[in-house]
Amino acid sequence: MTTSRRPRADARRNYERLLAEADAAFRGGGVTASLEGIARRAGVAIGTLYGHFPNRRTLVGALLRDRNEQLFQLGDRLIAQQSPDALDTWVRAVTEHAATYGGLAVMLADGLDDEASELHASCLRMADVGEQLVAHARKAGALRLDATGADVTTLTTAAASLHEHLSPDAADRLITLTLAGLAPRHSSERHM
Amino acid sequence: MTTSRRPRADARRNYERLLAEADAAFRGGGVTASLEGIARRAGVAIGTLYGHFPNRRTLVGALLRDRNEQLFQLGDRLIAQQSPDALDTWVRAVTEHAATYGGLAVMLADGLDDEASELHASCLRMADVGEQLVAHARKAGALRLDATGADVTTLTTAAASLHEHLSPDAADRLITLTLAGLAPRHSSERHM
DNA sequence: CGATTAAGCTGAGGCTGCCTCGACAAATCT
DNA sequence: AGATTTGTCGAGGCAGCCTCAGCTTAATCG
DSSP, X not given: OOOOOOOOHHHHHHHHHHHHHHHHHHHHHOTTSOHHHHHHHTTOOHHHHHHHOSXXXXXXXXXXXXXXXXXXXXXXXXXXXXXXXXXXXHHHHHHHHHTSSTTHHHHHHXXXXXXXXXXXXXXXXXXXXXXXXHHHHHHTTOSOTTOOHHHHHHHHHHHHHHHHHSOHHHHHHHHHHHHHHHSOXXXXXXXX | XXXXXXOOHHHHXXXXXXXXXXXXXXXXXXXXXXXXXXXXXXXXXXXXXXXXXXXXXXXXXXHHHHHHHHHHHHHHHHHHHOOTTHHHHHHHHHHHHHTXXXXXXXXXXXXXXXXXXXXHHHHHHHHHHXXXXXXXXXXXXXXXXXXXXXXXXXXXXXXXXXXXXXXXXXXXXXXHHHHHHHSOTTXXXXXX
């Protein structure tokens, strides 16, 4: 049996430093920020960065893991509570999430059919939450009959993209309008 | 007074070749396609490309000029005709337009406050068309009272972005939903 | 048809960024 | 301590951006 060794202390330290610097860099310059710059600021050679994260996606994925987990908890809560504006809350939360690093939404959208990364899994799970929220809302008569989970995915992706390139307000407005468009055709007493 | 010379024939030829190659490259690889590759395929040194087009934006702008003109003609026609689905037609046309080169929508959105380029002017004019269409539709009672031209701009930008990163269908769906959301709150006899 | 001259062309070179890989260092284990 | 494995280092190859000093060559003039 492979009685594996304890991981090296310096390795763990470098890993943490890289994550911290990457987070700062991605927040400031978007997901395309220079990896060499990140390594340099982490006080580590470029090869070390690649040792820990074979590619950019892996690095982004590692950074997103915790954040994603929180999002899923919110999703589960919303599904359980069945609040009328659950869908609204969800869409805005995901949009906000996807806007933390510039270019993140595009990166995710581009690589959806990619190799099995944790990013991929997370995307699927997010889609699933959207699907469930739509199903509930539709049963409650709050949505038009042809509304789908894909509509929610589309909307959040679009809003996240706008969040980066136009203003947060524009993204918010688009969400409001599209959700209004998802309402049943012959009006009901939805808010606003 | 400066009796200026006739422009050199080779210069004009190179200009045309560069445009042709750039169009092909941008269609295939998006607006970030390699400029050196374009120059090479045009049978011209990289310096020549930069001689004609000091930066990427200029090159894209030159390619878009004709296309934009056509779009504006459509816009004028739509405004004149006052057809009920003018807004719908317009949004879809602009979206289609912005999707010819991958990344175009982002490029335009990023550089709206940039130096005075013809791109900038075109964007303003497009916004203006949207504004007018909204005004007409609202007077006709086809739109909710708080609808603005900015909403149209937002929508087209978002749809164009989706067109690239997800599917054309997704973009189309978003347009449909958002336009539905722009309808008056207490239903009328809109199509679909 | 030269000669003149300005417009235009060229491509090496400096820079940044991506990523790999063989040589090296050091932490762990015995 | 010595052996072993794990991790680090950074030069180097590649591609793309952009500039600029020197060179061509097309247009013009006599």
